[in-house]
Amino acid sequence: MKQRLESLKQEAVEQLGGVADVAQLNDLRVKYLGKKGALTEILRGMGALSAEERPIIGQVANEVRGVIEALVEEKQAAFDHKETESRLAAEKVDVTLPGRPMTQGSVHPLNQVIQEIEDIFIGMGYRIAEGPEVETDYYNFEALNLPKNHPARDMQDSFYLTEELLMRTHTSPVQVRTMEAMKGEVPVKVICPGRVFRRDDDDATHSFQFHQIEGLVIGEKIRMSDLKGTLLEFTRKMFGSQTQIRLRPSFFPFTEPSVEVDVTCVKCGGDGCRVCKDSGWLEILGSGMVHPRVLEMSGYDPEKYSGFAFGMGMERIAMLKYGVDDIRHFFTNDLRFLQQFSRI
Structure with a gap:
């Protein structure tokens, strides 16, 4: 058995x-040192040796194992190096090459418009109020003079x-x-800025999700x-100092009287063009005096207090301000579109 071990060592060293x-190195390691390798196969015969021979053969086997393992590690280290x-x-990096510029993001165009509108109204003494996107039927309709089965709910x-x-x-x-x-x-x-949701068409001017900012003022007289003065001030700061507005009678259940508000066309300045369909005007928001019943339901005496409210769609304002012709551009995350509004 000693002779077999010596022969195995010599063979392994050569291989x-x-x-x-x-x-190939891994194959040889398994061949000589694996559980079913040549060295293990030889050692299985140690049971047939006498008590005097076992320590001697065991020492030789350990030496053979040590030689093979050392050689395997040496070869592995050489391959790793x-x-x-x-x-x-x-x-290899050429440190003399110019660095690659970091791409920076920017504020989304809708957020830019929201921030601009907030700044305008904060400058007029308004504060920002927020509320839940999941609402009760009472707050969304009934408290706004829209009782159950009211036909205006279909709007x-x-x-x-x-x-x-x-x-x-x-x-x-x-x-x-x-x-x-x-x-x-x-x-x-x-x-009150925030997202709102309606089962609406998905086309160039409609979306099931969009953003609104609504305003409310209540006081005496x-x-x-x-x-009108508030909205004129807002539109001139938003669209330019030459902007004019007009109020058209309309209907909203929560205001009385109610009006639709138009501004002079941001494209032609009121002369008439394709954007305003040659009318010179563009509709931007709805508004009116708070309905006495809404005041009363919310704890205000309509005989003593009055107020006005208005609401506008952010996407509508952004589309007019930036000349965007499809509301879906705001939600597709197309960098070619978004990078046009970078402030960097």
Whole structure:
């Protein structure tokens, strides 16, 4: 058995000396040192040896194992070093080359418009109020003079979650919650930005999800002229100092009287063009004097207090301001579109 071990050592040394790659090295390691390898096969015969021979053969076997393992480790280290050298050569960096510029993001165009509108109204003394996107039927409709089965509810095709919960169709519920929180105190002067949801068509001018900013003012002797002056100031800061507005009679259940507000066309300045269909005017928002019943339901005496409210779609304002012809551009995350609005 000692002779077999010596022969095995000599054979392994010769084989390992000529190994060409890591795969061949692994094959030889398994061949000589594996659980079913040549050395293990020889050692299985130690049971037939006498008690005096076993320590001697065991010592020889350990020496043979040590020689083979050392040689395997030496070859593995040589292959690792060679691989490292090759990788370093391939990955060499020319430090004299100019650096690559970092690509920076920018504020989304919708957020830019929202921030601009917020700044305008904060400058006029308004504060920002927020509320939940999942609303109760009471706050979304009933407290706004839209009782159940009211035909005007069809104007806002809604996503109902239960019989009493829905995705809010406008940010007007925030106005009601604000009035309730104020407990009849004045003045109330807030804007309510946020996302709203309606079962609407998906086309160039409609989306099931969009953004609104609504405003509310309540106090003593608030008049329609205050509403007109406020909206004129807003539109001139938003679209330019030459902008004019006009108010057209309309209907909203939560305001009386109600008006639609138009601005002179941002493209032609009122002369008439394709954008405004040669009318010189573009519709931007709805508004009106807060309905006495809405005031009363929220804890305000309509005989003592009055107020006005308005609401506008952010996408509509952004489309007019930037000349965007498809509302879907705001939601597709197309960098070719978004990079046009970078402030960097």
